[in-house]
Amino acid sequence: MKYIGLLLAMPPAILAMAFSTKSFAAGTDTEAISNQDLQAKIQYCQDCHGMSGQGLSGGYLTIPRIAGQTPKYIEKQLLAFNEAMRDKNSAVGMTTAHALKPAMRPALAAYFSSLNPEPTGGGPRDLVDTGKKIYEEGVPEANVAACSGCHGPEAKGKNEIPRLAGQLNSYTEKELTDWSKVRGQNPLNEGAAAAMKQVAHSLSPSQIAAVAAYLSYLKT
Ligand code: HEC
Ligand code: HEC
Known part of the structure; x- marks a missing residue:
């Protein structure tokens, strides 16, 4: 089953x-x-x-x-x-x-x-509206571009830009808070990680919490 x-x-x-009963070679x-x-x-x-x-x-x-x-x-x-x-x-x-x-x-x-289970959520519900606004409009006064501009209006991602919809609240919070400690160590990917570094560093802890909460419930 x-x-x-x-x-x-x-x-x-x-x-x-x-x-197929045979093994295969990819690429x-x-x-x-x-x-x-x-x-x-x-x-x-x-x-x-x-x-x-x-x-x-x-x-x-x-x-x-x-x-x-x-x-x-x-x-x-x-x-x-x-x-x-x-x-x-x-x-x-x-x-x-x-x-x-x-x-x-x-x-x-x-x-x-190819899998698409229900998001497990986990973020505080009262932060979702603020998080949605940050996701869709960015934070102009802190020079943060709209997340949707890169990650897509439904946060589905594209190619090398990750999907964020339905991601665990605690994981999104952790990555954004610790960006330079855990990411950007890949020379193959410096451009991509560098773009996010500026975004991650410009968000306050409460803005990070809000956007993480919004994404944790988002279905696509
Ligand atoms: C200029 C394009 C761009 C913008 C704007 C942008 N991102 Fe990203 N983001 C990326 C790219 C590219 C990556 C993948 C980086 C890598 O490969 O390490 C990424 C990665 C991430 C990750 C890590 C995802 C994972 O699964 O580990 C999170 C979380 C994230 N972005 C959140 C945001 C949020 C929240 C905003 C808006 C405040 C935002 N991003 C705005 C391009 C962008
Ligand atoms: C021992 C537990 C463990 C196993 C087994 C494991 N992972 Fe992970 N994986 C993790 C953890 C923890 C992270 C997050 C690391 C971090 O915080 O950046 C992760 C991160 C990832 C990421 C990056 C996600 C993102 O959004 O950036 C991918 C992709 C991934 N794993 C795929 C796999 C695949 C495919 C396998 C099977 C070959 C696998 N993992 C096996 C624990 C595991």
Whole structure:
């Protein structure tokens, strides 16, 4: 049942692979991965990120939602962890947790981006309206551009710009508060992380709390 559910949730390209008994090679990568390896890896990711990639907060680690995230962003961040360019000082080894064969990255990115569970919310409801205003209009007096200008009007993201809709309140708050400590360590991605650095540094703690609360309930 679980296996069938999994197959139904998969995009056609992955589905084709799932029914093939042969292993496959993705792109120019010569290292093939079998469907069995892929299923095992999906389960491994689910152990932390949740059965439907919905994320988990309240424990020792805040584990972000990856469901519905853009495939390109997932791949890029997996590579950043792999190359110890993101969260290299984390108490739990993020590089080890995300170590993958290169061919696994697009396959896992396709799978998790195809899921769209209900947001788990978690932000204070009374901040949602203020957060929506910041998301849609930015904070002109602090020179902060509208988030929607890059992340899209529904916060769905595009390519390398991440989806923010439905992200856990605590994760969004943490990333924006600690931006320079946890991000921007990826030379492949300096431009993107640099644009966000200015945004993150210009927001006050209460503005961060508000925008995180708004995003935590946003469905797409
Ligand atoms: C030991 C628990 C653990 C495992 C296993 C794990 N992750 Fe993560 N993952 C995390 C944590 C914690 C973060 C957040 C790191 C941070 O705070 O920046 C994260 C971050 C991510 C991100 C970046 C999300 C974002 O919005 O920037 C992606 C993508 C990701 N994980 C995908 C995966 C995939 C795919 C797998 C399976 C190969 C996996 N993770 C396995 C704990 C885990
Ligand atoms: C100039 C374009 C731009 C603007 C404006 C912008 N962002 Fe971003 N944002 C990005 C890019 C690009 C990334 C990915 C950075 C990376 O790859 O490390 C990002 C990443 C993020 C992340 C990390 C997401 C994750 O899953 O880890 C959060 C949270 C975020 N932005 C929130 C905001 C908020 C809130 C605003 C408005 C106040 C905003 N952004 C405005 C481009 C932008």
